[in-house]
Amino acid sequence: xxxxxxLRNERKRGSGVKVxxxxxxxxxxxxxxxxxxxxxxxxxxxxxxxxxxxIREALVRLAGEGLIDTLPNRSTMVSQIDFLNMxxxxxxxxxxxxxxxxxxxxxxxPEDLEGVxxxxxxxxxxxxxxxxxxxxSTNAALHLAIAEAGRNPYFTGLxxxxxxxxxxxxxxxxQSYNDRLPRRFVEEHDEIIAAIETRDTELAERLAREHxxxxxxxxxxxxxxxxxxxxxx
Amino acid sequence: xxxxxxLRNERKRGSGVKVxxxxxxxxxxxxxxxxxxxxxxxxxxxxxxxxxxxIREALVRLAGEGLIDTLPNRSTMVSQIDFLNMxxxxxxxxxxxxxxxxxxxxxxxPEDLEGVxxxxxxxxxxxxxxxxxxxxSTNAALHLAIAEAGRNPYFTGLxxxxxxxxxxxxxxxxQSYNDRLPRRFVEEHDEIIAAIETRDTELAERLAREHxxxxxxxxxxxxxxxxxxxxxx
DNA sequence: TGCATAATTCTTGTCGACAAAATATATACA
DNA sequence: TGTATATATTTTGTCGACAAGAATTATGCA
Numbered sequence: 001x002x003x004x005x006x007l008r009n010e011r012k013r014g015s016g017v018k019v020x021x022x023x024x025x026x027x028x029x030x031x032x033x034x035x036x037x038x039x040x041x042x043x044x045x046x047x048x049x050x051x052x053x054x055i056r057e058a059l060v061r062l063a064g065e066g067l068i069d070t071l072p073n074r075s076t077m078v079s080q081i082d083f084l085n086m087x088x089x090x091x092x093x094x095x096x097x098x099x100x101x102x103x104x105x106x107x108x109x110p111e112d113l114e115g116v117x118x119x120x121x122x123x124x125x126x127x128x129x130x131x132x133x134x135x136x137s138t139n140a141a142l143h144l145a146i147a148e149a150g151r152n153p154y155f156t157g158l159x160x161x162x163x164x165x166x167x168x169x170x171x172x173x174x175q176s177y178n179d180r181l182p183r184r185f186v187e188e189h190d191e192i193i194a195a196i197e198t199r200d201t202e203l204a205e206r207l208a209r210e211h212x213x214x215x216x217x218x219x220x221x222x223x224x225x226x227x228x229x230x231x232x233x
Numbered sequence: 234x235x236x237x238x239x240l241r242n243e244r245k246r247g248s249g250v251k252v253x254x255x256x257x258x259x260x261x262x263x264x265x266x267x268x269x270x271x272x273x274x275x276x277x278x279x280x281x282x283x284x285x286x287x288i289r290e291a292l293v294r295l296a297g298e299g300l301i302d303t304l305p306n307r308s309t310m311v312s313q314i315d316f317l318n319m320x321x322x323x324x325x326x327x328x329x330x331x332x333x334x335x336x337x338x339x340x341x342x343p344e345d346l347e348g349v350x351x352x353x354x355x356x357x358x359x360x361x362x363x364x365x366x367x368x369x370s371t372n373a374a375l376h377l378a379i380a381e382a383g384r385n386p387y388f389t390g391l392x393x394x395x396x397x398x399x400x401x402x403x404x405x406x407x408q409s410y411n412d413r414l415p416r417r418f419v420e421e422h423d424e425i426i427a428a429i430e431t432r433d434t435e436l437a438e439r440l441a442r443e444h445x446x447x448x449x450x451x452x453x454x455x456x457x458x459x460x461x462x463x464x465x466x
Numbered sequence: 467t468g469c470a471t472a473a474t475t476c477t478t479g480t481c482g483a484c485a486a487a488a489t490a491t492a493t494a495c496a
Numbered sequence: 497t498g499t500a501t502a503t504a505t506t507t508t509g510t511c512g513a514c515a516a517g518a519a520t521t522a523t524g525c526a
Contacts, residue, residue: 042478
């Protein structure tokens with residue numbers, strides 16, 4: 001348990017908050033810290049072997065991204081997944097898929113596509129291996145790389161946040177995620193990348209929309225089945 | 234200057250960071266702290282009469298929203314306005330105008346429009362009074378109220394951030410902003426509100442787009458004229 | 467026993483201090 | 497005089513401590 005605390009003295013000055021932030025962020029997105037988990041500052045400070053000050057700064061950052069909720073003067077906990085307003089999430093997700101892909105078709109440079117193709121290969125591997133967790137993260141990385149080729153930091157920022165939310169959401173269901181459908185996603189990705197390469201903005205946008213709607217429909221189907229893990233609303 | 238510091242003892246526990254955050258945020262958006270201004274923690278702690286700890290947490294929040302840039306172990310300063318990638322900003326702004334207005338037409342409740350109309354009246358007053366600063370802020374408040382009637386926090390959040398950026402940007406030019414054109418904006422607002430009320434999503438979206446493009450063209454014209462204040466790129 | 471109040475424990479927000487980086491200044495040497 | 501090294505100063509990141517609120521437990525009273 002003190003594998004992290006033992007880094008106490010070999011840590012570079014100023015890296016403290018970033019370490020805590022990165023680790024907690026991953027644990028939240030991977031549901032190792034499920035929604036509603038209490039966040040105890042002193043416990044964290046013991047775990048990471050540092051004082052509460054850098055811990056707190058990391059928590060402020062996490063709160064800024066909506067990953068934790070802080071009640072003033074009272075406890076702070078991992079934020080809930082809002083199943084009631086899910087359509088807001090899907091609307092935003094689909095729109096960001098569309099617009100980032102379209103902008104990528106317009107503004108990408110050839111060298112951008114190398115990275116994108118590498119990530120698409122990773123995604124294909126994950127699908128082939130039926131590794132749902134890897135699928136989730138490689139899919140997010142792929143689409144984020146496409147978004148970055150579109151070179152609009154405002155859209156990329158929101159999209160990144162939405163994909164993270166999705167990572168948390170999908171993690172809820174990843175057991176039921178290994179049917180044959182994802183294989184279609186690989187082909188869809190290939191078509192999207194081709195449309196980007198030929199700078200066909202209209203086609204890229206349309207394919208991205210269809211792709212996004214596929215994904216949303218898939219998630220909604222999972223949501224409807226109600227075989228989700230026991231996590232409070 | 235110690236009018237803020239004198240609140241030392243009458244301040245409620247926990248309100249410190251919020252006070253500092255709000256004040257600094259306003260000062261940055263109003264260009265009282267122009268881009269590039271150095272942020273000195275000890276100076277702020279003296280000014281607000283509190284220790285550096287709450288100051289720092291406020292700065293972390295500001296950095297999270299991109300309003301200040303923090304070089305590790307080195308100085309932190311008010312973030313620059315990125316004139317080179319302005320088109321990214323305009324793209325995002327126009328899209329958020331469109332989508333939030335469209336969603337408002339779909340999802341608003343009648344009582345939402347009361348608030349919207351009140352803010353539109355404020356905007357009309359500001360235009361009538363040729364008060365450019367008030368125009369900027371009332372216009373932002375109006376469109377944000379419309380966005381909130383659309384009930385998608387992801388879009389509202391991004392839009393809010395963009396409108397803030399715009400507030401900072403327009404503040405650069407507000408002297409040259411008092412020609413006759415804004416009067417058209419009042420009428421356009423009225424049309425948009427009417428379209429929302431009749432739940433004509435398509436019309437609302439189209440009007441919002443035209444409105445946004447008007448505004449963007451107006452800003453770009455100001456940018457091109459080059460008569461901007463002396464602020465470093 | 468049930469409920470309201472008081473005492474106690476825990477957690478959070480803030481503070482002052484200190485040490486590591488970085489910056490500025492001074493000194494040495496060519 | 498100019499450059500390089502050493503010293504001093506400033507600024508930032510972190511720490512341990514403490515006090516205010518909230519949560520919890522204990523106590524008193526009907």
